[in-house]
Each structure stands twice: as C-alpha cells, then as structure tokens.
Amino acid sequence: MTQPDGAVARGAIDVVAADSSYHRYDLLDESGQLTIEVPANDYKIRVTPAYGDPDMPDDGLQQWAHGKTSFAQADAFRVTAGGTTEVAERLLPPSPITVKARDAITGAPISRVCAFADARRNHCGDTEVTISGLVPGPQTIRVYTEDGNYLPTDATVMVVEGSTAIAVVDLTPAAHVETTVVDAATGAPVAGACATVAPAGTGELPRVGSLACSDEAGHLRLDSLEAGSWNLFVRPTNGSPYGAQWVGATGGTGDPARARTVTLAAGRTVSVPPVRLDRAGVITGTVTSAATGAPVTAGEVSIAHADGLSYLRWGTSLDDQGRYRLDWLGPYKWQLLFTTDDHALQWSGGVPVRSRAKPVTVRTGQTTVYSPALKVGTVVTGRVTDPAGRLVTADLEFHNAGTGEVVGKVWDYDGEYRALVLGRQDVTIAWKWQPPFVSYAGWYDGATDAASAKQVLIPRSGTVTLDVGVGRIPATN
Known part of the structure; x- marks a missing residue:
C-alpha cells in the first residue's frame, strides 16, 4: 500500500472472501507490505491507512481495492491453490x-x-x-x-x-406536537412528564426516537417527528406520583387501541388538548413456569417490545426469585408482555399477540397482584445456511402472519437455532445475515418482503423443524 504521492503507507488490511466465508485482519509492516495465507477463493481487500501512529488506523479513510468506497463496489481478486496473488493499492488523496x-x-x-x-x-x-x-x-x-x-x-x-x-x-420538514401536562384532579401543571409517539394502534414504543419532557409550566413540545398517524405516550420520570398513559380522547388509557390518533403533516405543528395525568398504582407478582412451577428468573415484564427510550424504560427485569414490580403505570387496564430466556414470548393471559391479551387493572394507590404461569411454547429448530449451503450466523424474527407482530426471535450461534414460539398460530420468518462489511435481510422462504413471505403453522406443542436459507438480498436499514 502506498500513499497518494507513492510513499510507503502504514495501516491495516482486511481480506474478505467475496462469498463472506473467510475474513482476515492484519497490520502492514514498516515497508507497507503484508503477506498472508488464505484458502483458495475470490477475495475483496479493504485498506485502512494510518497517517499518524501506525498502530492507530483511521477508520474514516478506509477504501476498498481498487479505489472503491464499499464492499459491493470492490474488485474481486482470485487466489488459487498453491498460487500467489499480488495486489497493490494506492491510497486516494483525502x-x-x-x-x-x-x-x-x-x-x-x-x-x-x-x-x-x-x-x-x-x-x-x-x-x-x-x-x-x-x-x-x-x-x-x-x-x-x-x-x-x-x-x-x-x-x-x-x-x-x-x-x-x-x-x-x-x-423534509419535521412535524411537531405541543401540549400541556396537568394533574387530572386539580389541573395544576406537571413537570418532568416525558412523551414519545408510536404508530397509531400498534403500541410499538420506540427504542430510539423523539423524546420531550414537560417544563415547570407543564408545557411539552415534541420535535423531529415524521408525518403520519401517531399515538402519544406519556410517562413521568422515576419517583413521580403520577402514572404513565396512552393519551386518549378525554383521559388516559392503558390500551393503545383506545388512544387518541394524532395526524401530523410535514412542517406543521399540532396542538393536543392538555394531557391529564392520574396518580399511579402498582402491579407486582411472581412469574413461574406452567411446566415446572418453578420461578422464571431471567427476563422482563413490559408494555412493549422495545427496552426503552433514553433514560425511560418500558418494563422491569425479573429478580432471582421471579418477582417483578411496575410502580409507574396509570390506573387503567394494561396488557403486559413477558420476554424470557426459556419460555415463548407471550402477553398476559398466555397469548402471542397484544389484541388477545388479558388486561391487568391498575388502581390508584393500590397494588394489583398478577402472577402468571408462562407457557414454554413450541420448539422451532433447524439450520441456517447461505446460498452455498454453509452454516451461517443470523438473526431470526417470527411474526404473527395476521397482525405482523413479533412473536419470537432468536440469534443462532453456529448455524443451528432453537426458538420457542406460542402455538397455535401462522407465522412468517424474517432473517438478517450480517457477514463482514455487508448486511443482507429477507424472509422465509426466499421472499424479499413480508407480504410475499411463506406462512408456517406453529402447532400448540411439540417440535417444528425448519431450515432457513439466507440470500444476498441487501438490507434496507
């Protein structure tokens, strides 16, 4: 590797098989050279220059031979068994x-x-x-x-x-939401109540996204929002006597299906009537296994699939005796999601989708005990292979075929996976395969989108064996 003026260049080299089956990283020597042994194959080469400290390559100046800026554009170099392939790369001038x-x-x-x-x-x-x-x-x-x-x-x-x-x-101009947060009983402003949005009717609270909290006058303004139909979710910060709510037409609710729909247009600001916060109640209990009766000690109880936004969480972890406590919910009926290591993902009532969940009622200043016995679910297992039939590591996500909701997910470590999914339901399966320097995504069986994905029936019990083949479908996000 040489600098733009022909001088010796230092830095790092990534040698990556074009079919993603092999990857090797090493540093160039003081003469700007490197010799490595690799299996016979076609390879792409990434160079990362170090204009200062040779042991500290600048990731912002990486390029692919010859003179390209991405894996997809890079030239492929054939290495044959017993042969030597020489590649020389000149750094492009920043x-x-x-x-x-x-x-x-x-x-x-x-x-x-x-x-x-x-x-x-x-x-x-x-x-x-x-x-x-x-x-x-x-x-x-x-x-x-x-x-x-x-x-x-x-x-x-x-x-x-x-x-x-x-x-x-x-x-694109952003949309904005303005409102005032007040005490439902007195009308006094409430500070420190934080708001975010979810796609209307879904209850899909974000993992990252817009967040704004009310000031001393109770005023709140959400910026950087996309045009569309949204529900507003408000949760006071930890230690507040007030409870979280989906903002409804006349008051709070625990059901996103009953939340007020706020329609936003690009560049416009929508004023929402004051958000009236009620005092919080508590849900607590012990989670056990329906199969063994033993406490379930690894997992989370929440109101959404995402962990939380910024410093606000949408759930709480189980302790080492299977106990949990949610003390920040408003006095409404809430659907609870149980995500654990050794049982299928399920909503309160032991069902796979939110719309069928058994709501748990919260009462102001009181404690509701809800101690579910979780269903283990049906075992779904198989192999994950690339187009050449090699075992690969990938993320799998199971969706209810009717609602599109996530009903299970797993990351396989060695090309063989084992997931737990509640039956009886039809599912579709999304996969994401991320070999070095590229990302692919698709759906079982060979589909590129959810609408064309093949549906699979998950029975109420037993084991389903399902091999998943991944392909070179570029991921869109």
Missing part, C-alpha cells in the same frame, strides 16, 4: 466536500445545517458546511439541523478527488 441543504417542499435553503461522516468529521455551518478528509467516491453522510425543524437523512454524496465538490441535500 478530499473535501461542501454540503448544502434545502427544504424538500419549498426548495428554500436551510440555515444551520450539520453533516456527520464520522466522530471526527461532524461539523455544523450556516447555509453550508465543508467536511475535509473524505475518501473520493460515493460516501454516505448524515445531514441534519440543530433546531429539530427537519428530519435527518442519510445522503449518498460524491466526493471528487483533488477538488471540493458541492452536494445539495433535500431535507
């Missing part, structure tokens, strides 16, 4: 790019634009920002604004060797 942003609806220029390429290349400017030190070729950068008035976007820009290219990126 070059700058100037980023401007404009309103995707009006076309007007946007001020205070920011562009993020990596941790060392994250800059904000007025109407434009210049990022230096990028590898020439197509690069993906995140463009956003500091004021939350536009949705951030990952834009592919073209960096031009030896000159400063200009990229104009369209940003």
Whole structure:
C-alpha cells in the first residue's frame, strides 16, 4: 500500500472472501507490505491507512481495492491453490466536500445545517458546511439541523478527488406536537412528564426516537417527528406520583387501541388538548413456569417490545426469585408482555399477540397482584445456511402472519437455532445475515418482503423443524 504521492503507507488490511466465508485482519509492516495465507477463493481487500501512529488506523479513510468506497463496489481478486496473488493499492488523496441543504417542499435553503461522516468529521455551518478528509467516491453522510425543524437523512454524496465538490441535500420538514401536562384532579401543571409517539394502534414504543419532557409550566413540545398517524405516550420520570398513559380522547388509557390518533403533516405543528395525568398504582407478582412451577428468573415484564427510550424504560427485569414490580403505570387496564430466556414470548393471559391479551387493572394507590404461569411454547429448530449451503450466523424474527407482530426471535450461534414460539398460530420468518462489511435481510422462504413471505403453522406443542436459507438480498436499514 502506498500513499497518494507513492510513499510507503502504514495501516491495516482486511481480506474478505467475496462469498463472506473467510475474513482476515492484519497490520502492514514498516515497508507497507503484508503477506498472508488464505484458502483458495475470490477475495475483496479493504485498506485502512494510518497517517499518524501506525498502530492507530483511521477508520474514516478506509477504501476498498481498487479505489472503491464499499464492499459491493470492490474488485474481486482470485487466489488459487498453491498460487500467489499480488495486489497493490494506492491510497486516494483525502478530499473535501461542501454540503448544502434545502427544504424538500419549498426548495428554500436551510440555515444551520450539520453533516456527520464520522466522530471526527461532524461539523455544523450556516447555509453550508465543508467536511475535509473524505475518501473520493460515493460516501454516505448524515445531514441534519440543530433546531429539530427537519428530519435527518442519510445522503449518498460524491466526493471528487483533488477538488471540493458541492452536494445539495433535500431535507423534509419535521412535524411537531405541543401540549400541556396537568394533574387530572386539580389541573395544576406537571413537570418532568416525558412523551414519545408510536404508530397509531400498534403500541410499538420506540427504542430510539423523539423524546420531550414537560417544563415547570407543564408545557411539552415534541420535535423531529415524521408525518403520519401517531399515538402519544406519556410517562413521568422515576419517583413521580403520577402514572404513565396512552393519551386518549378525554383521559388516559392503558390500551393503545383506545388512544387518541394524532395526524401530523410535514412542517406543521399540532396542538393536543392538555394531557391529564392520574396518580399511579402498582402491579407486582411472581412469574413461574406452567411446566415446572418453578420461578422464571431471567427476563422482563413490559408494555412493549422495545427496552426503552433514553433514560425511560418500558418494563422491569425479573429478580432471582421471579418477582417483578411496575410502580409507574396509570390506573387503567394494561396488557403486559413477558420476554424470557426459556419460555415463548407471550402477553398476559398466555397469548402471542397484544389484541388477545388479558388486561391487568391498575388502581390508584393500590397494588394489583398478577402472577402468571408462562407457557414454554413450541420448539422451532433447524439450520441456517447461505446460498452455498454453509452454516451461517443470523438473526431470526417470527411474526404473527395476521397482525405482523413479533412473536419470537432468536440469534443462532453456529448455524443451528432453537426458538420457542406460542402455538397455535401462522407465522412468517424474517432473517438478517450480517457477514463482514455487508448486511443482507429477507424472509422465509426466499421472499424479499413480508407480504410475499411463506406462512408456517406453529402447532400448540411439540417440535417444528425448519431450515432457513439466507440470500444476498441487501438490507434496507
């Protein structure tokens, strides 16, 4: 490997089989060279230069031979049994790019634009920002604004060797929600109550996303929201006497199906009537196994699939005796989700989907005891193989075929998986395969989307053997 001027370059080399079956990483020596032995195959090579400390390569300046910026674009080099393949790579000269942003609806220029390429290349400017030190070729950068008035976007820009290219990126105006949080009984403002949104009717609280908390006057404003139909979820911070709620038409509810639908449009602000918080109650209990009667000691009780947002959690962990305590829920009927290591994912009442769950009633200032005996579920097992028939590691996610809800998930360690799923239900199976430097995703059996995925019947008990073949379908996120 040589620098742009032909001088010796230091850094690191990744040698990756084109079919993702092999990966090797090593450092170049002081002469900028490296010799390694690999199985016969076609290979792609990534180089990571170290312009300073040779033991500290700069990940932001990685390129693929010859002169490419991604695994997909990289050239493939054939290595034959007993042969030697020589590859020489010249580093592309790091070059700058100037980023401007404009309103995707009006076309007007946007001020205070920011562009993020990596941790060392994250800059904000007025109407434009210049990022230096990028590898020439197509690069993906995140463009956003500091004021939350536009949705951030990952834009592919073209960096031009030896000159400063200009990229104009369209940003979609964000929607906003404003409301006031008050005590349901007195009407007094409540500070420190935090809000987020979920797609209307789903109860799918986010793992990452917008979050805003009320100030001393109870005022709350959610920024950086996408246009669409949403439900508003409010949870006071830990230690508050108030309970969480899905915001309903006239008050709180524990059922997202009964929540108020808030319709948002790009660039518009919607004012929601005051959110009236009721005082919290407690749900507690001990979770046991229906098969053995023993406590279930590893897992979580929650109101959504995601763990939580920022410093707010949507559930609580089981202790070493299977006990749990939720003390931040409002006085409504709540569906509880039980996610454990050794039993199938299930909602209160031992069912796979939220709509069929047995609600658990919370009463202000009182404690409700709910101690379910969890069903083990049906064993779903099999092998995960790539297009060449090799065992690979992948994430599998089981969805109810009717509602699309996640009803089970597993990550296989060695190409063989074992999942627990409640029956009787029809499911579809999503897979994600992430070999080095690339990500693929699809659905069983050979489908590219949920609508065309093959349905599989999971019986109430027993074992289902199902081999899953993954393919080279690029992941979209």
